[in-house]
Amino acid sequence: MVTAFDQDATYLVLNHFDKPLAGINESLVDNFNHSSFNFDSTIDLMFEDMDEEGNPASKYMDNIKDLGNTHNVNFILLNRIEHEDDRLIMEGMLFNTRSGGLMHRRKINVRNYTNGSINELNLWVGKTMNQIKKEWEKERESILYSDVDDISYEKTPMGAALRSLAIPGWGQAYSGNPLSAGLWAVMELSLGLAFMSSYNSYDSSSKSFLENVKLYDATDDEKEVAAYRASAEKDWNDHVLYSKLAITLAGTTFTGWVSNSIHAWVFGPRPYTNIYQKGTSQATHPEG
């Protein structure tokens, strides 16, 4: 039994727990330091299942009034905490000792968490005294699973795709696939070099063609005319060939670059868990 005197109102707090909760009294003293507490553990009258009563709020009216008079308090806080498997079940009731009536009731059924009992009790008592600390609410939220939109990952498929778009193979390396990264990098480098080589050949052929045309126009020598004509025609053919090759290689390089980025996204880092066979046990199976 705990008696708390909160600034204006006085409270008698009755706790009933299914197992000892270390530090619960200290927690109340520390967190509600504007109140003073007395401890007793003799009252268990009102810890029966009140919902079985037709009008549970009225059943203990006289007891509440008597307790109020005996302890000279304005309110009585009744707290019951039970543990079932991994669940924490808490029921809190606030009675007015003047009328004996039930003013406020709270039921909590949550997955248990570290210091869950103490935290939930603090939240409930804090609510009745209007003294809730943000840290208690934060602590409770720790048991909740995250909204999909709130989950952030250190590495993402998009991060891999953007890296590969900047430098082929970077996204694969970022995803932890060095072999794939090397293959993509070598392939793109080879295609890029082949394109540059073709472009250089095309450029040389074009310049050579123009040079030979100029020389062809400038000479009247029959042998030189034939030689320049042959060279110009070869340069023209080479220029057409390397032009087509450069265009094809440029297209292939570009397609490969984009494919490398898409590949990085498809095989990018995604969360996974490996489940290994554990075998069967003789434990009872949950209901399906």
Place this chain on the structure above:
Amino acid sequence: MRYSTKQLFIILFFNSICFSQIKLDVNTIPRKVDIHLDGVNIGSSPIRNERITPGVHKFEIKKKGYAPLTYDLLVNPAQAIELDFFLNPIYECKFKTDEKGLVFELNGEHRWDVEMVRLRLEAGDHFLRVFKIGEIIDEQTIRVDQPKKYNYFLKKPLNTSN
């Protein structure tokens, strides 16, 4: 102003109804969730200073991306009642195995025997059972805490013949 007996009775009757109502506050995580009380939408959470009568009531809470919640509540006479609901998210997951001839069962209700399956799983613990040729070869609880892929592997016997 004078009232007839009938009028007084009606006023008293309505007063008794009004004063027997209980103040209702509803909080949810996440916030801004539509709350249905006995099939009637009473607004978006958090709900403040709503009224509820003593008796049995049904709360229905639905939000896209979260498991729907239905809660039956017996409201006893009191001044106020406050309810906190925590909605559990649903995650898009994949379950994959390269093992052959396995049948998987989740929570005793969903079964599959294909190499990869997409599942919409409520966050939390799920009971996985694995069958091979009609016999249970594995039972374990898997925790779903984010959208992700689960790769299942059989435990291979150690090769000690060397």
